[in-house]
Amino acid sequence: MGTDIIPPDDLRPARIRRWLARQGRLITGGATRGYLYLSSHELDNHPEPSLRCYWPDHFDEPGYFLRVCSRAEKEQRGVVLSFQEEQGVLKKEGHSGGSVHIAYPLLFANGQYLVSAFELYPKDQQQLHAAMLQLESGLRWLKDELLTSEKQRAENTKPLLTLARLQTQVQQGESFTEAAQLLVNSLEKILACQRISLALYQKNRAHLAVISSQAIRDNASPVVRDIEQAMEECYDQGKQILYPQTSATPECITLRHRNLAKTQGSGSLMSQPVPGNDTEPGLILLAERSATTSFQPAEAHFFEATALALTPTLLTKLYKEYRLTTLLSLRVKEGYRKILTKKTRMQVTAATTVALLLFCFFARGDFRVEADVTLSGTIVRGIVAPFPGYVAEAQKNAGDHVEAGETLAILDTTDLSLDQLSWTSKYTQADLEYRKAVADNDTSRAKIIAEQKKQAEIQLSLLQLQKERAEIKAPFSGIITTGDLSQSVGGPVERGKLLFEMVPDNGFKILAQVDEKDISLVEKGQLGTLVFNSLPRKNFRFSLTTITPVATAVEGHNSFRVEATLEEQSSDRLLPGMKGYGKITVGRKPLVYIWTRNLLDRLRLLRWKLLP
Incomplete structure (x- = not known):
C-alpha cells in the first residue's frame, strides 16, 4: 500500500490515503480515483505539482490528472474538466455516462499548494456542485489538522530545544562556578522564578555554590543556611519535592521547605536532587516562586530533565578544578569500590587500620622542639x-x-x-x-x-x-x-x-625563644633547622651554644632564650633582624609519642588540677 515518495512534515502516505478514501466515499457522483499533489508557488516560476499519495491502492496516473491540478493551482480556484475535452469547463447539460475530473487548490503560509483531484461520474450539475463543495470542505479540514499537528509538534519539541540551548550555555562556562551561574540565571528567566539555587552535596551536607542573579557573600548567613537545609531535606528523600503539596503530587516531608517559604516569602518551591556516590558529589537545584503562581507538571518535568542532563557537564568542569592529588584519590576510591565487595572492603579497612597503629607504635622518627627564631649579629x-x-x-x-x-x-x-x-x-x-x-x-x-x-x-x-x-x-x-x-x-x-650600631658581614647568631614546657629537653650542642619568613624555600642548619636560665614572657607564654650559631654564614641574603621558625632535634622517639605528647601532657596537668 502507498507510495515510496517521502512526504514533507506531516504528509505521511497512510494518513493522506485514509483521507482520500474518506473523501471518495463522501463525494457524491461516484468517485473512483483520488490523487493528492504538493507544489511550491512562486511568482515567476510554476513547477509541476508532485504526487504525494493516491487512492485506491493500484497506481495509475493519467496525464489529465496532472493537467487539471496544474490548472487549479495556476488559477487558484476549483477546476472541473471532462474526459472528452482537455480544456474548458463542463457544459451545463447532463453528464450521465461520462467521467469528470475535479481539482481544488489550498495555499499554505509557507508558499506551498496542496491540490487534490478526484475522478467521478456525476448524474447532473447538482451532484457536481455538491462534489466540489465536499472537496473544498475536506481540504480545509485537512489543512486544520496539519496545522494543529505542526503546532503540537512545536510544543513538544520546545522543551528539548530549550534544554539544548541550556547545554550550550553551560558548556561556554570556563569554570564550574561560571557554568553553574549561567545555568541558574537562565532557569530563572525560563521558569519565571524569584530565585534559583544550586548546591553540591558532599560529606553528608549541602554546600550552596551559586544563586541566580546575585553573589554569595556570607556562607553562614541565615538565608544560605535555610536554603541548604531545604536542599538537604530534598536530597535525603531522593526525589523531587513541590511545595505546597497537592493531591496530585507525591507525599513528601516538607518541614524545611515550609520554613524557607515562611522566612523568604516564597509561595511555591521546587527542589530536584541528583544523587552522587562516594567518589562523586551530588547536585541539588532549588527554585523559588511567588505565592501567586505555582509550578505546573510540565515545568516540574523540565526542571528534572535539566538537572539530570546537565549534571555530568557541571561535574566535568568541577573535576578540572581539582588538584591532581584529589583526582587520584577519587579514582583510587572508585576503583576500590568496584574491585572489592562491601564485606571485603571492611576487612581491608580493618587490617589497614591495625597495620597503621602498629607502625606508629614501633616506628621511630626525629623528635623536634619548635621555637621562634631571630637573626642577630655575633658582634654589635x-x-x-x-x-x-x-x-x-x-x-x-x-x-x-x-x-x-x-x-x-x-x-x-x-x-x-x-x-x-x-x-x-x-x-x-x-x-x-x-x-x-x-x-x-x-x-x-x-x-x-x-x-x-x-x-x-x-x-x-x-x-x-x-x-x-x-x-x-x-x-x-x-x-x-x-x-x-x-x-x-x-x-x-x-x-x-x-649614633649608629653595626654588625659585621659574616658574624651572625640565632636567638631562639623556647617554650618552658620544652626547655628541659634542650641541651648545648644539639642541632636544628630553621626557615626564615623571607626565605621559605631555603633551610638553614644551626647548633645550640648558650641556654639562658632566665624566663621571659612572650605573647602570654613563658619562654627561655637560646643562642645558636649558623653553619652557613656567607649567604648575602641574610640580614640582621630576620625572623623565622626553627626546629631543634632533641632525639628519636616513637611516632605515636611525637604526635600525642602535647595532648598527654595537657591531660596530665588537667588531672593534677582536678584531683584532690
Missing part, C-alpha cells in the same frame, strides 16, 4: 658622638652596607676651629713672654710661662684630635642596624650619644 658595635656638637652631614643610614673606614656622618667643627685659634693665640703670646723672661734671666718667671706654653700646646693637640674625630667612620665592614641622622642634620648631639 655601638658608634657614639666623640664630643658635643652639631650634625653637619649624614651619609649613611640603618640598613646600609659599609666598608671599613667609610664615612658614616660628619660633625660640625666650627666651634673647634674657633677654640683652636684662641689657643694658638695664647700659645704665641706665651712663647713671646717666655723668650723675654729668658732674655731678662728671670728663671722663675720663665718656668711659669713654660708651663702655660705647654698647656696651650696640649689644648691645641686635643682640639686637632677632636677635629679628626668629627668625621665618623665605620670600624669594620658590615651592616648598620640602627641609626638615622638624615632628619637630625644641624641638630645638637651630646658626647657619648649613640
Whole structure:
C-alpha cells in the first residue's frame, strides 16, 4: 500500500490515503480515483505539482490528472474538466455516462499548494456542485489538522530545544562556578522564578555554590543556611519535592521547605536532587516562586530533565578544578569500590587500620622542639658622638652596607676651629713672654710661662684630635642596624650619644625563644633547622651554644632564650633582624609519642588540677 515518495512534515502516505478514501466515499457522483499533489508557488516560476499519495491502492496516473491540478493551482480556484475535452469547463447539460475530473487548490503560509483531484461520474450539475463543495470542505479540514499537528509538534519539541540551548550555555562556562551561574540565571528567566539555587552535596551536607542573579557573600548567613537545609531535606528523600503539596503530587516531608517559604516569602518551591556516590558529589537545584503562581507538571518535568542532563557537564568542569592529588584519590576510591565487595572492603579497612597503629607504635622518627627564631649579629658595635656638637652631614643610614673606614656622618667643627685659634693665640703670646723672661734671666718667671706654653700646646693637640674625630667612620665592614641622622642634620648631639650600631658581614647568631614546657629537653650542642619568613624555600642548619636560665614572657607564654650559631654564614641574603621558625632535634622517639605528647601532657596537668 502507498507510495515510496517521502512526504514533507506531516504528509505521511497512510494518513493522506485514509483521507482520500474518506473523501471518495463522501463525494457524491461516484468517485473512483483520488490523487493528492504538493507544489511550491512562486511568482515567476510554476513547477509541476508532485504526487504525494493516491487512492485506491493500484497506481495509475493519467496525464489529465496532472493537467487539471496544474490548472487549479495556476488559477487558484476549483477546476472541473471532462474526459472528452482537455480544456474548458463542463457544459451545463447532463453528464450521465461520462467521467469528470475535479481539482481544488489550498495555499499554505509557507508558499506551498496542496491540490487534490478526484475522478467521478456525476448524474447532473447538482451532484457536481455538491462534489466540489465536499472537496473544498475536506481540504480545509485537512489543512486544520496539519496545522494543529505542526503546532503540537512545536510544543513538544520546545522543551528539548530549550534544554539544548541550556547545554550550550553551560558548556561556554570556563569554570564550574561560571557554568553553574549561567545555568541558574537562565532557569530563572525560563521558569519565571524569584530565585534559583544550586548546591553540591558532599560529606553528608549541602554546600550552596551559586544563586541566580546575585553573589554569595556570607556562607553562614541565615538565608544560605535555610536554603541548604531545604536542599538537604530534598536530597535525603531522593526525589523531587513541590511545595505546597497537592493531591496530585507525591507525599513528601516538607518541614524545611515550609520554613524557607515562611522566612523568604516564597509561595511555591521546587527542589530536584541528583544523587552522587562516594567518589562523586551530588547536585541539588532549588527554585523559588511567588505565592501567586505555582509550578505546573510540565515545568516540574523540565526542571528534572535539566538537572539530570546537565549534571555530568557541571561535574566535568568541577573535576578540572581539582588538584591532581584529589583526582587520584577519587579514582583510587572508585576503583576500590568496584574491585572489592562491601564485606571485603571492611576487612581491608580493618587490617589497614591495625597495620597503621602498629607502625606508629614501633616506628621511630626525629623528635623536634619548635621555637621562634631571630637573626642577630655575633658582634654589635655601638658608634657614639666623640664630643658635643652639631650634625653637619649624614651619609649613611640603618640598613646600609659599609666598608671599613667609610664615612658614616660628619660633625660640625666650627666651634673647634674657633677654640683652636684662641689657643694658638695664647700659645704665641706665651712663647713671646717666655723668650723675654729668658732674655731678662728671670728663671722663675720663665718656668711659669713654660708651663702655660705647654698647656696651650696640649689644648691645641686635643682640639686637632677632636677635629679628626668629627668625621665618623665605620670600624669594620658590615651592616648598620640602627641609626638615622638624615632628619637630625644641624641638630645638637651630646658626647657619648649613640649614633649608629653595626654588625659585621659574616658574624651572625640565632636567638631562639623556647617554650618552658620544652626547655628541659634542650641541651648545648644539639642541632636544628630553621626557615626564615623571607626565605621559605631555603633551610638553614644551626647548633645550640648558650641556654639562658632566665624566663621571659612572650605573647602570654613563658619562654627561655637560646643562642645558636649558623653553619652557613656567607649567604648575602641574610640580614640582621630576620625572623623565622626553627626546629631543634632533641632525639628519636616513637611516632605515636611525637604526635600525642602535647595532648598527654595537657591531660596530665588537667588531672593534677582536678584531683584532690
